[in-house]
Amino acid sequence: MSKDDGPAWHGLSGKPGQHRIAMKEKLHSERKWGAKTADERRAERRCHLMSAAIKIYGERGFRNCSVKTVCNAAGLTERYFYESFSNGEDILKQCFRLVTSELILTMRETADNAGGHPRMRVRAALLTYLERLRGNPPAARLFLVEMASISRGADALVSDSLDEFGRLLLDILHRESEGEAVPPLLLRGVIGGGLHITRAWAANGFLESIEDVADTALRLYFLVE
Numbered sequence: 001m002s003k004d005d006g007p008a009w010h011g012l013s014g015k016p017g018q019h020r021i022a023m024k025e026k027l028h029s030e031r032k033w034g035a036k037t038a039d040e041r042r043a044e045r046r047c048h049l050m051s052a053a054i055k056i057y058g059e060r061g062f063r064n065c066s067v068k069t070v071c072n073a074a075g076l077t078e079r080y081f082y083e084s085f086s087n088g089e090d091i092l093k094q095c096f097r098l099v100t101s102e103l104i105l106t107m108r109e110t111a112d113n114a115g116g117h118p119r120m121r122v123r124a125a126l127l128t129y130l131e132r133l134r135g136n137p138p139a140a141r142l143f144l145v146e147m148a149s150i151s152r153g154a155d156a157l158v159s160d161s162l163d164e165f166g167r168l169l170l171d172i173l174h175r176e177s178e179g180e181a182v183p184p185l186l187l188r189g190v191i192g193g194g195l196h197i198t199r200a201w202a203a204n205g206f207l208e209s210i211e212d213v214a215d216t217a218l219r220l221y222f223l224v225e
Helices: 003-009 016-034 038-060 067-074 088-114 118-135 137-146 152-173 184-203 210-224
Strands: none
Touching: 038 067, 038 088, 038 137, 067 088, 088 118, 088 137, 088 152, 118 137, 118 152, 118 184, 118 210, 137 184, 152 184, 152 210, 184 210
């Protein structure tokens, strides 16, 4: 080291080797805080792929789209698709779970915030459900149409979602806390009937008002009061 190089070490204590370790740790810390981790980048790519899938499946139909179509829409290669999903049906089902869980969460929050009589809380939750579907036609089509007759696994997922909506309805009406249980077939018929009403509404271009559709469905839902 030349004489001129000396000041670079001025004010530092310990041996030079220790300083190199400290500098490496500092650089590692900067990389950690200044850039996304591998897990964060993977989660971001997964989110982009699911958003793209919801959009194109809703616009073109699941059967008309390949994995490559989803990747092109997301701006990612197929390599990144397969780090999160096994095939097209897998991402379709994951998208369906996402749409369903967000709908149920939003409906429950709306009912809780509405307060008042259970009937009014059910109506508030239903209005939110219909508003969300009308506001996002691709997601509405994926939720209402695209899962039909894809596979036994997809059919089972739809069946489970109907049960979830049924439990939500009973929770809002406080029926589970009462002694007399609602017959399971009646509950499934009521929820399934509401789903068919919503499908017909969506297929008709959402022409009827949300209020009219809600009031029609409520005539079914209140059969389980």
